[in-house]
Amino acid sequence: AKRSFASAAPLLLLASASVASAAQTLSIGDMHSSYNRNIWWMSVAVIVMAILIFIGVSYALFYTVNKFREDKHTAEPDQFHGNNRLEQLLIGVPVIIVTIITILAARTMAIVNPTPADALHVNVTGAQFWWAFEYPDTPVTGGTVNVTNGNELVIPAGRQVAVTVTAKDVIHAFWAPNLGGQRDAIPGSKKTFQIDTDQPGVYQGNCTVLCGASHANMRFKVVALPKAQYDAFIAGAQAYKAPAPANSSEQNGYNIFMQGKASAAAAPCASCHRIQGTPAAGAVGPDLSYFGSRNTLGAGIWEGKAREAHIQPWIKNCPSVKPGCLMPVYEKLSDTDLADLEAYLLSLKLPESAAYWGKVP
Numbered sequence: 001a002k003r004s005f006a007s008a009a010p011l012l013l014l015a016s017a018s019v020a021s022a023a024q025t026l027s028i029g030d031m032h033s034s035y036n037r038n039i040w041w042m043s044v045a046v047i048v049m050a051i052l053i054f055i056g057v058s059y060a061l062f063y064t065v066n067k068f069r070e071d072k073h074t075a076e077p078d079q080f081h082g083n084n085r086l087e088q089l090l091i092g093v094p095v096i097i098v099t100i101i102t103i104l105a106a107r108t109m110a111i112v113n114p115t116p117a118d119a120l121h122v123n124v125t126g127a128q129f130w131w132a133f134e135y136p137d138t139p140v141t142g143g144t145v146n147v148t149n150g151n152e153l154v155i156p157a158g159r160q161v162a163v164t165v166t167a168k169d170v171i172h173a174f175w176a177p178n179l180g181g182q183r184d185a186i187p188g189s190k191k192t193f194q195i196d197t198d199q200p201g202v203y204q205g206n207c208t209v210l211c212g213a214s215h216a217n218m219r220f221k222v223v224a225l226p227k228a229q230y231d232a233f234i235a236g237a238q239a240y241k242a243p244a245p246a247n248s249s250e251q252n253g254y255n256i257f258m259q260g261k262a263s264a265a266a267a268p269c270a271s272c273h274r275i276q277g278t279p280a281a282g283a284v285g286p287d288l289s290y291f292g293s294r295n296t297l298g299a300g301i302w303e304g305k306a307r308e309a310h311i312q313p314w315i316k317n318c319p320s321v322k323p324g325c326l327m328p329v330y331e332k333l334s335d336t337d338l339a340d341l342e343a344y345l346l347s348l349k350l351p352e353s354a355a356y357w358g359k360v361p
């Protein structure tokens, strides 16, 4: 019965046609998010009022045009001035309408804006052209940092998530339409707002402020897990230590990652990237601690198999596969070295109990 409203044509302006369909369809009409539900029903109320006003005004207009048509009235209609009743009506009705809309808007803001006391907090940092997701108050075992992931945000379904948004370089904007509102990510500013869903799933997010050459390639995934799986991810991520290289290929990849290679004539990967449990502690680029357990590459440009096919071209010449990518070019690395780096990166896996892809029921 709720969804029957969606068949009203004007409402389609507000949401994509597939209100009811789940993950991966970008939709602000996704009713699995309490944030979206609140905004949606307020919008419906305002639109219904607008439709009623439109009908009333149209009726009055056509009634008048018809009643005072020239072929019915050759003489000028009666003239009058000073009708208190009419003036009270013309001022009173709009005041009532605006008051109702103000109350509705204030009520909705009072519901969606305050951060609930039991919300999960996540710090989000936008950078050209990727996202960092940090979970405050989840210190890594034996370390000084919190659990952090790049471009893939893992959240528990059924719980409000308070997202605090900022940026490193230029203005970006964080938006996962199925999960709630959008906020600008501005360097030096921190803004907190809520996202949520009651449905485990994989949701698409995008940067929504033009921020440079790869603005369109600045995506992210939100993986909403059942609570038990989410807790297992955080516990596994806190205790995570990158596995030692298991063979000579991974060992060579590890060495190049940590120390670089003289012949590559470029900085080692470790000077910009972090891998938990290794000396690599760079914070310039995305955290790669569990790169092997991820499913996306390049802030969501590629997924799954397509991702694996692009790892080596990515390392070799990032700007050629992602315009504006700030990573140096490593074209002087041999094909073997590139393959070894890929092998090492793919070996960086969370324990199966803590992995989050494939855990959505």
Ligand code: CUA
Binding pocket: 126, 127, 129, 171, 172, 173, 207, 208, 209, 210, 211, 212, 214, 215, 216, 218
């Ligand atoms: Cu970042 Cu657009």
